[in-house]
Amino acid sequence: MSGDPDRRPWTAQVLTLFPEMFPGPLGMSLAGKALEKDIWGLETLDIRGFARDKHRIVDDTPSGGGAGMVMRADVLAAAIDTARQGRPDQVGREAWPLIYFSPRGRVMDQALMRTLMAGEGVTLICGRFEGVDERLLEGRAVVEVSLGDFVLSGGEIAAMALIDAVVRLLPGVVGAAETLSEESFEEGLLEYPHYTRPQIWEGREIPEVLTSGNHGKIRAWRREQAERLTRERRPDLWARYRAGKSD
Structure with a gap:
């Protein structure tokens, strides 16, 4: 139901x-x-x-x-x-x-x-x-x-x-509500990069900040990465995001 x-x-x-x-x-x-x-x-x-x-x-x-x-x-x-x-x-x-x-x-x-x-x-x-x-x-x-x-x-x-x-936005469809709030476009930005184990894969390591346990630094890094990706890949979204911040 x-x-x-x-x-x-x-x-x-x-x-x-x-x-x-x-x-x-x-x-x-x-x-x-x-x-x-x-x-x-x-x-x-x-x-x-x-x-x-x-x-x-x-x-x-x-x-x-x-x-x-x-x-x-x-x-x-x-x-x-x-x-x-x-x-x-x-x-x-x-x-x-x-x-x-x-x-x-x-x-x-x-x-x-x-x-x-x-x-x-x-x-x-x-x-x-x-x-x-x-x-x-x-x-x-x-x-x-x-x-x-x-x-x-x-x-x-x-x-x-x-x-x-x-x-997928309807209540009860996606388990964790925060999953939806952090997705691409929800705040006008593309989503930040994701990583999971193993720690090293083909010589590539998970960014150190993500395993630091410092949640404040993790949030800041993710916001920084979301802004970078949006600026590089979707200048149209970036312009709207910046305009909204100015307002």
Whole structure:
């Protein structure tokens, strides 16, 4: 059962042409155990089930010409409206964030995951082909988000990434709360380097400070390393971190 008895399981609704892809990796490891414990829930809706013809066609040629096919607004709208109705014992689904995965969208980050975790659930639209009819995005107030600056064959992999990132933040999923607070992006920095035994491996030693037993020096070293790595590898994050410090 959920770690908080007063909280209903956080739920991910996934609208997809390939419901058999789920739960996939989400059924394993931490996310899988949390799914078994009812800490979160997963629902999939087959978009083809809302097609209006016997051939279950969900796409059509792009208006104005061009390559590829476009997913139809009427079919997707029917799927979204059904998903938002939910079961009789569930209310408020119409207020859940409605997300479509697109290279045009806001790049997913830890702040978004924490915002989604604080709600009761999310409805995810996994597109295929060249994309979806723009009128659907406007007519259903869909928020576009992106996994990164590259193109996937569909939104399913991005949906799995988003769900996994949110689920691990839910109470009762990760054992030690401090594990989450020290991860990359939580304080605007990349995470510091990690080491474990053996003390020497292929001539490389664990930094002496980490075996000193001086927790103050260890904390200072880790902060120094996190800042160094962020400055070197993610100047965009470093600039935002410095701006936040200035404010």
